[in-house]
Amino acid sequence: VYYSRQTREGPRVFRHRLGAAEADEELFGKGYGPEKIIGAEISRDGRYLIVTVLHGSAARKAEVYVQDLAKGTPLRPIVTDVEALFSGRIGGDTLFLRTNWNAPNYRVLAVDLRDPAREKWREVVPEGKSVISGLSAVGGQIFVSRLEDVQARVQACTPDGRLLREVPRPGIGNMGGLAGDWDSDEAFFTFSSFARPQVIYRYSVSKGTSEVWARQEVPLEAQDVEVRQVFYTSKDGTRVPMFVGHRKGLPLDGRRPTLLTGYGGFNLAELPSFSPRAAFWIDSGGVFAVANLRGGNEYGEAWHRAGMLDEKQNVFDDFVAAAEWLVANHYASPDTLAITGRSNGGLLVGAALTQRPDLFRAVVCGYPLLDMVRYHRFFVAGYWVPEYGSSDDAAQFAVLRAYSPYHNVKAGVRYPAVLFTTGDGDTRVAPLHARKMTALLQAVTGSPPDRPILLHYDTQAGHSAGVPASKQIEELSLEMRFLLWQLGAGEGSAGR
Template identity: 50%
Template sequence: MRYAFALLLPLLVMTACSSAPKPPSTRVDAVTETLHGVEIRDPYRWLEDQDSPETRAWIEAQNAHTEQMLRRAPEYPDLEARLEQLLRLDDADPPLEAGGRYFYMKRAAGAELPVLHMRRGLEGQDEVLIDPHPLSEDRTTSVELRDASDDGKLLLYGVRVGGEDEIELVAYDIDSRREIDRLPKARILDQEIEKDRGGLYYGRMTAAGPRVYHHRFGQKEPDREVFGEGFGTDRWISFHLVDDDRTIIFEASQGWDRSELYLMPVGREARLLTGDTHAVFTPVRAGGQMLVLTDWKAPKGRLMSFTTARPDPASWREVIPEGDAKLEEIRVAGGRVFAHYIENAVSRVRVFTLDGKSQGEILFPTQGTVRAMGGHWRSPGAFIAFTSFQLPLVIYHATGSDPKPWFDAKAPVDPAAFTVRQVSYASKDGTRIPMFLLHGPDVKPGTPRPTLLSGYGGFNVSRTPQYSSYILSWVERGGIFAMPNLRGGGEFGEEWHQAGILDRKQNVFDDFIAAAEWLIAEGYTSPEKLAISGRSNGGLLVGAALTQRPELFRAVICGVPLLDMLRYHKFLLGALWVPEYGSADDPEQFRYLHAYSPYHRVKPGTAYPAVLFVTGDADTRVAPLHARKMAALLQSATGSGHPVLLRYDTKFGHTSSLPVSKQVEDMAAELRFLLWQTGG
C-alpha cells in the first residue's frame, strides 16, 4: 500500500506551531562546579532525583504537555492498523537443545508477549512451559530462556518486570512442571546448571563489581562467591563449565575491546591465561577443546583452540585465520563450526570442521542479518535466525551448508514495493562510509522527500538490514530510510570500532552529519524534511548532531539517551562504558567529553529542530535523568518555535520486552511526530 505526502501540510505545521501551548515551566538552579579549571553550569541537576515529589510532578506535567501537543498532529487513521499488521506476526528465538528436547521463546501472532515453549524432538509438538500473560494484568512482566541442564530435565528462566535489566532467576523441573528454586532479582551476567542438576553457577553485578557465585538448589545459606574478587564496576564476567564441571573458564571483559581469560579448577585459585594482552577473547566449548574467537593480532577476528591440559596461549592453535570480512560470532554444533561473518555490512555464514577445513557457505535469500544463532557442541545442528528489511524471520536448522527452514514468519509485505540500495559517501576526514537506503521503487534523487536517518556508531555493534514494522510503515508512506555504518561500530572489525571511541568519538558524529549532508546534496531530502533517530548510544549520537548542526534537521527522536557526558559514569551502568567514552574525572578525557557533551553544547536562542525525547522509569541501564535534564534545557533554549517534548513511561525502560500493543502505541506516537514535523 502506498501513501502520498500532502503538499499543504508544512503550512499547517507552521500554523500549528505558531499557536502551540508552551511547555511546563521548570525550576532553574544556580548549580555550578569547576572541573579541571572549567566552570560547569548544571541548572537542572535537581531533575537527577527521580523519586522526589517535585520531579514526579514535573514528569506528569511533561507527559500531559506531550499528549496535548501530539493531539495537534494530523490524524493518520490507518497508521496503528498497519503497524499491527506488520508487527503481529509469529516470532521466535533459535531453540536451545538439551537431551533431545528443544526449548525456545515463541510469540504467536495474536499474543502480547513471548511464551516459553518446548518440543520433544526437532519436529515435535509445541508444549507451553511458562506463559507470562497471567503474571501481570498490564503485561509488564515477561519471561526469557536462560539455560537448560545437559539432559533437558531442568530449566533456568528469567522473570523481568518492565524494561529493567534485573531479573529473577527461576529453576524449573520439566517433568514435574514445578518451580524448585528462585534467586532474587539481580543483574544476572551468566548462568550454567551443574551436570548433576544439584545447583548452578551464576554471575551477577554487585555494588562492588561483577561476582560469580555457586548456589545449591534449596539451600538457605548464602551463596558461595567463587570468582571476581577485586574486579570493579567497569567489568563484567561470563563463563563455561568444562571437564565434567571440574574446571571453569572465565571471560572477564573491560570495555568492548578487551577481555581476559581465566582458568579455575573448582575449589582452587583462578589463573590468568591471556596476560596483559589488549584484545578480546571469547571462548566457546567444543567437546574436549575450547575454541576462542579473538581479535588478538587479527583486527577482523580469527578462531583459535586450546585444551585445559595445555591452556597457555603459546600452545594455542589457529583454526580459522583472519579473513577480509569481520568474524562476528561462532556456534559449534554437529561437529562443525558455523562462522557468522559481517561482509560489507551484511551477514554471511560459512561452515568449517573443528580443525578449520571449509565445508561451504550457507546461502540466504537476500542481503540481510543473522539475528541470532543457537546450538552447542552436543547439539546435532545449529539454528540460524535470518532477517532483512523486507523479511521478518526465518530460522534455519543446519547440520552443514544446506540448511532447512525450521520456523518461517510471514509478513503482509510485497518485497517489490521496496528498493534497497547501498551507497557510500565521504566523511569530514575523507573516510568512505557505507549507507543503506530503503525506499519505494519510484523514488529518484531530485525530489526531496521526508527522510529518516538512523545511526548508532559504538560498542563494536554492527548495523545491518533487519525487519522493522516502524521503518516499513515510514517507507510505505513515501518516506526514505537511511542507515549509515558509522565508525565506532563493528561492521569492519576492531580498527573501525577504535576509530570511533574515546578522543575519536567526534568521528562518529562527523560520519552521521556527513550522511545528512550527502542526502541533501544528492536531492533525496532537504533540511525541512530530514528527521534523525537513535536510541541509547544512538541517542547520544542524535543529541550531538542536533546540538552541533541544528540547521540540518527538522525532527529528532532521541530515545533512552546519554546526554550529560560529564556525569554519565556516576549512574547505573555508566562505569562500564568508560573504556568506550572516557571519564570527566580524567583531565584529558574531560577535554573531549566537554567538547561534544550535548547537554553542555546547548546555546540559548538557537533554532533547534523539533525533538521528542523518549525514556522511562524502568530504564536501569541508561539513567532517565539524561532525557529529563536535556528536555528541560532545550525547552528553555530553543528559538525555533518547534516543539521539544518528553514522552516518559513510568512502567517500562531500556530493553525491548514490551507487549505488542505497547510497541504499537509507542511506534505510532513516534511516527505521528515525525510525519507531522516533516510534512508526511
Template identity: 45%
Template sequence: MHRIGLALSLLSAMPAAHAVEYPVTAREEVVDKYQGPGGKTIEVTDPYRWLEADVRESDRVAAWVAQQQAVTEAYLGALTEREAFEKRLTELWNYERRSAPSRFGKPGMSPDRYVYTKNDGLQNQSVLYITDSADAEGRVLIDPNQWSEDGTVALAGTSASYDGKLLAYQRSEAGSDWRVIRVMDVETGKELDDELRWVKFGGVQWAPDGKGFYYSRYPEPEEGAAYQASALNRKLCYHKLGDPQEKDVVIYENPEHPDWSSGLWVSEDGEWLVVVESRGTDHQNRLYVRRADAEGGAWTPLVQDFDNEFNPIASEGSRLYLVTDHNAPQRRVVSFDLQRASDVVFRDTLVEVVPESAATLESASLVGDVVFTRYLEDVAAVVKRYSLRGEPLGRVELPGVGSVYGFGGWQDATETFYTYTSYDAPPTTYRYDIPSGESELLFQPDVGVDFSKFTVRREFYTSKDGTRIPIFLTHRKDLELDGTNPTLLYAYGGFTISMTPGYSASRMAWVEKGGVLAVANLRGGGEYGEPWHEAGKLKNKQNVFDDFIAAAEWLIAEKITSPEHLAIQGGSNGGLLVGAVMTQRPDLFGAALPAVGVMDMLRFHTFTAGQFWRDEYGSADDPEMVEYLRGYSPYHNVKPGVAYPATLVTTADTDDRVVPMHSFKFAAALQHAQQSKGAGDKPLLIRIESRAGHGAGTPTKKLIEQAADLWAFLWEHVGPKSGS
C-alpha cells in the same frame, strides 16, 4: 505513557502547529569543578541537577514528569496523522512471529524436545512453547502475559538442565535490567522454591548433574537506590537447588577492582570453568581457568592484560576454542590446550583454526563438529563452515543481502537453526542439516506487505575525512526522489555494535506512507572490525558525528531529501549521537528523535551501568578527557537563541541502563534555550514512558503507541506539507 486525566483533557485542544507553552523547570545554582589537563580547574554549571533524582523517590521530579507528559500528550494527540499511524501500525504488528527453535537439553541425556517463542500478533509478550519436533506445534511452557495486567513483566532468558527436566528462567519487571531467577519442573509446570534476586547482565549455566547452576549477581542495593546505583562488585556464584540464595557459593570476585565485570563460560562436558573478565564494554579481556570439580581451588591465569579479545566458544576435551583479535584485527578462531595452562605462555601456543579474512568475523560456534563462522562483508551477512582442523567446508547459502542469527547447538548435534532477515524480508527460520549441508524452511511469517513495491539498496558516501561509509536506503519504488521526500536517517556508531539489515513493522509504516528510511553504518560500530570501532571511540568520537552529518549532507546532495524534510533518530548511544549532531548542526535537520540517550557526558559514569562505558567514552575523572567530553556533550552544548529542529525526546521511568535523568536534563535545557530571542517555536518535547526501561521487554501495546507518536510527530514536521 502516563495518563494525566484532567490535565490532558484541558490541553487536548491545543493545535499542533502552534508554539508550545512548556512547564516551568526550576534552575538551581550548581557548579562542579573538574581537574583538567595540567592541573587546570574547569568549572561547569549544572542547573538541572535536581532532575537526577529517581522519579519513584522524589515527589518534585514526579510532578515535573507529570507536567511534561500532560503537554506532550496533548500535542501528540492533536496531530493529524496520529490515529492513522496507530491503525496501520496495529495491522502491521498483527502477524504471527516465532523464534528459531533450540534443543531442550543435551542429546543423549534428554528426550528430543525443542523450545521456541511465539507471538500471535498483538500479544504484549511472546510465549515460550515446548515441542517434540522442531516443525510441530508445541504446548505452552511459560506465558508471561499471565504475570501482569499491563504486560510489563517479561520473560528475560531461559536455560534448560542437561536432562531436560528443569528450566531456569528469568523475569524482568517494567523493563528494568534487574532479573529474578526461578526454576520450573518441565513436566508438571510446578515452580521450585528457588528464587534468586539482584541478578543482571548474565544468564544461567547448568552443571551437568542438574543439581545446581552458575549465575552472576550484584550486592543488594541500598533502599531507594535500585534504579540508579552503580553496578559494582559483581560476583560469579554457584547455586545448589533447594538452598536459599544466601548459601550460594561465590566462585569468583575481584574486590580490588569492583568496577570490572566478569562472566563465566562452562565447557559443554562441565569439566572446565573459564572466567572472562573485562574493564567495561570493550571486548578486550582477561582469562582465568580451573576445573569445575576443584571446589575452592585457585584460578589459573591465561591472560592478565587487556590487549586483546579472547572469547571462548567451545571445547573438545581439554582443547578450548576461542574467537580473538590477537594478530587479527578482523578476528579469527584459535584453540588452546587447557591442560598446559600452568606451564606455557598462552599466546605463544595458540593454534589457528580459522584464519583472519578481509571480512569482519562477527561470531563463531561449534556445532556437530563443524565450526560455523558468521562474517560481515560490507554489512551483509556471510556464513562459512570449517572443520576442526580448519579445512573450508563451503558457505551456507542465504536468501539475499541481509542479516542472519543462530547456528547454535550442542557439539554432537546433527542439526542447527538460523533466522534470516532484511529490510524487505521478515525474520524467516530455517533448519540446517549439518551432514548434508542443506537448509530447510521451517517458518516464514505472513506480514501482509507486498515487498515488490519497495526497493532496498546499499550505497556508499564519503565522510569529512574521506572515509567511505555504507548506507542502506529503503523506499517505495514509485517514489520520485526530487529532494522533498520525508526521510528518516538512523544510526548508532559505537560499542562495536553493527547496524545490519532487518525487518521492522514500525519502520514499514513509515516507508509505506512515502517516507525514505536511511540507515548509516558509522565508525564506532563493528561493521569493519576493531579498527572501525577504534576510529569512533574516546577522542575519536567526533568522527562518529561527522559521519552522521556527512550522511545527511549526502542525502541532500543526492536530492533524496532536504533539511526541512530530514529527520534523525537514534537510541541509547544513538541517542547521544542525535543529541550531539542536533546541537552541532541544528540547521541540517527538520526534526530529531533522540531516544534513551546518554546526554550528560560528564556524569554518565556515576549511574548504574555507566561506569562500564568509560572504555568507550572516557570519563570526567580523567583530566585528559574532561574538555573533550564537554565539547560534544548534548546537555552542555544547548545554547540559548539557537533554533533547534522539532524534537521529541523519549525515555522511560524505569530505564536503569541509561537513567532518565539524561533525557530530563536535556529536554529542560532545550526548552529553556527556546525562551531566548530568535530561537524559533519548533516543539521541544519529552515523552516519558511509564513502567518501561531501556527497550527490552516493552509490551507490544506500548511499542505501537510509541511508534504512532513518533511517526505522527515526524510527519507533522518533515512530511510533504512541511515548509510549504
C-alpha cells in the same frame, strides 16, 4: 544452574541447586570490582562451565576461565594476562577462541582443554581483510561469521580451519550465526532485513543445505521492498557504508519522508535487521536508512577506535555526511529528513541536532546521554569511561566539552522539532539527561508550535528490556505520529 549477577562488591558467579533450600553458592569473582563485567555459560553438552571477565563495557581486555563439570575440577584460567578480547565456544574437548590478540580483524585459536598451555594453542583461522564477527561450533565443524563491507557471511570450516563451504545468504540483511550441538547434524540460523521479519532456517551440516523452519508473519510484502547498500565520503575522506530501504519504484524527487538512524559506539555493528520502526516507515511510503558509523565493529577494532575517546567527533561527522548524501542524492530535503537514536544513539542525534540544526526537520532522541561533562557520575555510566573518557581528566574534558550536546545549545538558533523519551525505570542512562536538555531547548527556543521541544516521560518504563508490549506499541506509535506530522506526511500515507 550457573549464573552471574552484580553484587555491591562487584560481579560474581553463583551456582543454584534446583530444589535445594540452602543459599546459592558463590563460585567466582572475589576481588573483581563493580567496573568489571562477568558472564557465565555452560557448553551445549553440559560438560564445561565458561566464565568470561570483561574489563569494562567498552573492554579492551577479557579473561577466560573453564571448569570441567564432569570431573569436578576447579575453574582453570585459560587467559588472564593478555591485553586483548577473547570469547570462547566449545566443541568436544576443544575451546575455540575468537580474539583480536595481534589481529584487529580477529582470528580463531584452538585450545585443547586436556592440555591448555598457551604454547600449545593453535591458530586455525587467521586474520583476514574482513572482520570475524562471530563463531560457533556445531556438528563437528566451526562456523565463522564475517562482515565483509558490512555484509554478513557465514563460512563452514573443519576444526583445523580448512574452508568447506559458505552457508547461502538469503539476501541483504542480518544473518545470524549457526546454533546447534557439536555431535548433531542439525543446526539453525536466522535471517531478517528492514521489511522482512526474522526467518529461522534449519541447516544440514553434512549436506550444506538449508530450509525454512519457522517465520514471523507481518502484514507487509517483503518482495515490494528494495534494500540497497551505498557508500559515501565523510568529512575526513573516510569511506562509510549505509543501508537504504524503501518501496520499489518510489520516486526520488528530494521530497521523500526519510528517517535516518545509527549508533556508532561500543564496538557494535549496525546491520539492516527487521524492526517494526523500519517496516512501518517503509510501508508508509518513506525511506529508512542506517548509517554504519565509526565506533562500531563494521571493520574491526580499528573502526571502533576511530570513533571513541578523542576520536568521537568522527562518529558525528559520519552521521552528518550520511544525511548530506541523502539530500544530495534526492531522497530527501532538510524539510523531509528526520533522525532517531537511543542510548549512545541518543547522544549521536543530540550531537547532530546541535552541530547541524539546519539539516534536519525533526529528531527523536531516546534514553540519551547529553551532558557528557557529568555523565560518568550517574548510575552505571562509570562502565563507559573507556569508550568516552572522563571530564576528571583535563585533556578528555576538552574533548567531551567540545561535543557535549547540552553544552552546545545556543540561543537564537532555529532547531529542529525534538521529541525526547525517557523514564524513571531507566537504570542505565540517567533520565536527567533528557529532562535538562528538554528544559534548556524549550528555554532558548520558546518551543514554537511548528517545531516544538517535547518530552515523553514514563514513570515506569526503562532503557531496554522489561517494557511490556503495550508500552512499546504506545511509544513507537507516538514517535511515528510525531515524525509524520513534522515531515508533512499524513499518518499511514507518507509520500504516497
